[in-house]
Amino acid sequence: MVALTIWNEYRHEREHDAVGEVYPDGIHATIAGALESDPERDLEIRTATLDEPDHGLPPDVLEKTDVLCWWGHEAHDEVADEVVARVQERVLEGMGLIVLHSAHFSKPFKRLMGTSCDLQYREDGGRERLWVVDPGHPIADGVAESFDLPRTEMYGEPFDVPEPDRLVFVSWFEGGEVFRSGCCYRRGKGRIFYFRPGHETYPIYEDENVGRVLRNAVDWASPTEGSPRTFGKRD
Template sequence: MSLRITVWNEGVHEARQHPSGIDEYYPDGIHGAIAEALRAHIPTASVRTAMLSDPEHGLPESVLADTDVLLWWAHLAHGEVSDEVVSRVQRHVLGGMGLLVLHSGHFSKIFTRLLGTTCSLSWRNAAEREVVWTVDPTHPITEGVPNPLVIPEQETYGEFFDIPVPDELIFISSFTGGEVFRSGCTFHRGRGRIFYFSPGDESYPVYNQPEIQRVLTNGVHWAAQPGIERAIPQVSNPERDWYLT
């Protein structure tokens, strides 16, 4: 069964041309670059893009019902995302849709709602080197990913990262300034699988790196559950003494 992938980007940086270099690195937007990479790595997949400015943010019920994995990139406009759309996405994740939250999407409404914490962190944007270390080489998301994965220039993220203890910690990053960060981790919510991956600032061509594209591709394959019945797990109360029959 071919995968159905939706790449969501708020698109604010592209619309405001800030930073100015985003046109050079991502002429079709960050969502366009990610979608193009996924089409190249998963040629049988159906890949669509959606943006904040689209009707219903490009995520009506029909699109989410037709999505195995949703990738979410956002930065400046978290508060502009409709609560109705967030609730719709949450329902689909709980029912089994995969979710990849990228970079500053850690502050998105959907991520903070699903994790139940502030998801805040320390940061500094000084074009420093990031070294991404694999800490779980048995995990399928790490397949074919070099250890370490070096990003020449990137925004610095650092601990403390206010998230629940991850179900699986896959990558940690170290930076030129000495910070360390849990840069790749997974969570399960309901029937859905969530992968957070921090590398990918709008100021640098991180998503053009083949190694980063490989991580995203692996993450999509891990999070996808094609054919799963999209239903939130329900709690039932059986009749008493059923075990005695």
């Protein structure tokens, strides 16, 4: 059993009709549905949102979370630093973190990367093609060599993140831009996967290929036993 917590600001869906029409129950609910649709995976899923106490991530919840999936966009600065530090420590202890789309600017991801995580973007509703560039990686299991998203937001290089440990996907856009769309990292004992697709006004999380990638990412990011982390003076 993998304990998965899906975190979402849950602001756009309530404040913008165009987003609410695409994700009437919230982006977190759609992601949860995509992950629950696979009977072969034994997941215990809960959701958390920005406006809950402790942003839905009090210490006892994070302590029980094996993988945290994070979606954010317009309210990154409203996430309390205390919660960010709590997430960072849990990742270092072994909790997996999946960072989606505009959460490249989230406080937890920026703190763990140590860079601005900035990029270029264009909201034009153009087509994106994602190419698998590391077909042997577990996150690419069962994914075709490429798949298209017919309408999306463009993200372009340079992407100010550290060089990924493994790069699983690269995106191409109709404007000719390319982007590192599936980046894997280790921080402490925890695994981190950044996955680019997911603009709030397009039903990207209903796409079958995106759902498969997310399910694979949860498997990959789940904690492993490893060796204990010990610090301080030794006798």
